[in-house]
């Protein structure tokens with residue numbers, strides 16, 4: 184039985200607790216959140232034996248095998264390093280980290296202390312994307328030539344859902360997923376990026392962060408791609424995400440619409456909505472959707488000893504490439520990525 188502890192009793196901490204409760208090979212033994220009220224409520228709701236308000240105290244006292252780090256994007260580093268030093272395996276929410284020195288320090292700590300670590304880049308478990316990966320990897324359709332990836336959030340994610348939007352970036356929050364999935368499917372690493380950014384909408388609402396990025400990417404394989412990430416889609420969009428992917432290969436073309444698809448639509452007197460059937464829902468009370476599958480897979484792979492479906496170094500390179508995109512958007516010039524060996 185894998186004894187899990189969670190740091191972060193927020194929106195996504197809930198997803199982690201649900202899947203550990205359901206998985207036959209996992210047990211959640213503790214929650215840690217610096218917000219005492221939230222930590223106490225979370226422990227009561229999920230019937231957890233131990234509650235902590237300081238993760239260092241938790242690492243000293245808690246008898247757990249692995250820790251899920253589910254705190255805001257820019258707070259993963261010290262926690263991940265402390266977990267590695269304490270000999271705990273780690274599931275880290277995406278992005279791994281948001282500064283080059285932090286990315287390298289986590290990789291170093293994990294490798295030095297011999298713990299296992301996975302970053303929750305869960306779009307690899309998204310069924311249409313996973314199927315495209317399998318079909319591309321079969322070689323039947325030849326080499327990937329061009330790709331387009333749009334992954335945008337509705338405005339309310341930036342204004343209402345997250346309390347720390349201004350301290351992060353849509354590139355960290357969603358771009359980590361789109362870049363990871365696209366590179367994984369193409370089967371290559373981004374070599375050079377050139378990005379434009381647009382600001383103004385969120386700033387006018389008092390949230391000081393970039394609205395949108397448009398990024399051109401040249402892969403080592405020669406494939407070229409365009410990636411769009413924003414969090415200013417009007418709230419009336421029929422899905423929280425605006426989520427599209429196209430891929431052209433030598434002998435084939437794939438198109439995915441993962442948001443405003445025709446699979447399920449709800450129309451009422453005042454609204455038109457595309458309910459989520461892929462990301463995170465429940466079927467007869469069981470956790471369903473790719474956002475749960477990645478967390479489930481962490482437990483599976485801890486139990487079996489097999490490698491994770493996302494390696495730490497792959498996730499590190501996602502963060503490092505995003506830093507190059509940000510640098511390009513700042514400088515107005517193409518930037519070569521400085522990636523680490525996979």
Ligand SMILES: NC(=O)c1ccc[n+]([C@@H]2O[C@H](COP(=O)([O-])OP(=O)(O)OC[C@H]3O[C@@H](n4cnc5c(N)ncnc54)[C@H](O)[C@@H]3O)[C@@H](O)[C@H]2O)c1
Nearest residue numbers: 191192193194195196215216217218253254255256276277
């Ligand atoms: N919200 C989503 O849809 C979603 C989806 C996938 C992944 N994620 C990722 O999960 C992570 C958490 O996101 P969230 O939406 O749950 O955020 P959140 O703000 O809802 O929750 C974060 C929690 O971390 C706690 N925290 C902050 N600093 C802490 C500290 N030093 N010690 C202990 N607890 C601390 C906060 O009090 C808060 O309860 C992020 O990296 C995010 O990118 C979020």
